[in-house]
Amino acid sequence: LVAALTAGGRSRRFGSDKALARLEGRTLLSHVAASLAGCPLRLLVAPPGRYALPGWLPVPDTRPGEGPLGALEAALLAAEGHAGPSWVAFAGVDLPRLTPAYWALLAGARAPGVRSVLALDAAGRAQPLGALYHTALRPHVTALLDTGERRLRLAAHDAVTVPWEAVAQVSPQALFNVNTPADLAALEMGSSQ
Template sequence: MTLLGAIIAGGEARRFGADKAAARLNGLALIDHVARALGGQTDALVVVGREWGGLPSVPDRPRGGEGPLGGLNAALHFAHEQGHEAVLCAGCDTMPLPPDLGLRLAPGPAVVEGHWLMGYWPAMLAGQLDRWLDDQPDRSIRGWMRACGARMVAVEAAFYNINTPEALAQAEAALSSVAQSR
């Protein structure tokens, strides 16, 4: 089975107040942290919602402004078009990702409990998500999870969802203290 790693990076970052994907954590852009983590457990990567560092990229689908589901939909279609069977998906602002995240979530559809965008999605769901987006006023990832029967998987890990500069500072302090204790 071939697995596509998808980094969802098309958000507006209103709470962050700047380009969140490019913000630095321990000297590396947030999006690069996620690319490294996903790249180690997938066959290929794609950035959804923006261009970044020479990686393949696709716009949200069917258009921008659909929120995380527009990113997931684009990733599913790209995976299907490129011959991948599934997508391991994460936002550009959530870390650290476990090195065995895909194994923990497979088979999909499945998401990390409390981190609804972090998931394992069969590429064959692309058409179903298209139809759901056409018919549903509810654009929530949780609504889509219910519609497609996604499992929620408890993952014992401390994730940082970096939506504000303060959250970035907290993550940097926490990760630095972990590194110093080793």
């Protein structure tokens, strides 16, 4: 797997730079990065010079302001350029409870003809952030962006989903999304999911 961590958002709902918010003494950025540390190639899609993660290759967001879909396009392009056709584990700082076991679970769901692997949350919704995307999806993602589309969930094509029950067994808080300071406080208090 090629790791791709996006940290280019404006953090509007959070009110300050979410990537640098602290949870248990570490930044959200470092929590998510730790879940992907075992990947041989690690890409950080963020504005140039904004963050430094040792061992992570900075990748400029080729379409700033286009959200996670634009970051996914940049990650797929960079992954293909550095590793050829490959699977990209795509995450954002919103998900600080991702774990290596979570990524292994998704990786185990890859199959011939599948181009994206998404986990289902407790409500049965496929989660496009914290998912695997094959570099073969890059033209599809580019076409979406070229038409003005910004919804990341539309990137999932030829997808397979991993049931919530399987996710909960290996990483029950993996899909807890931190969008606001209240979300972060809830996570710190252990009151998530």
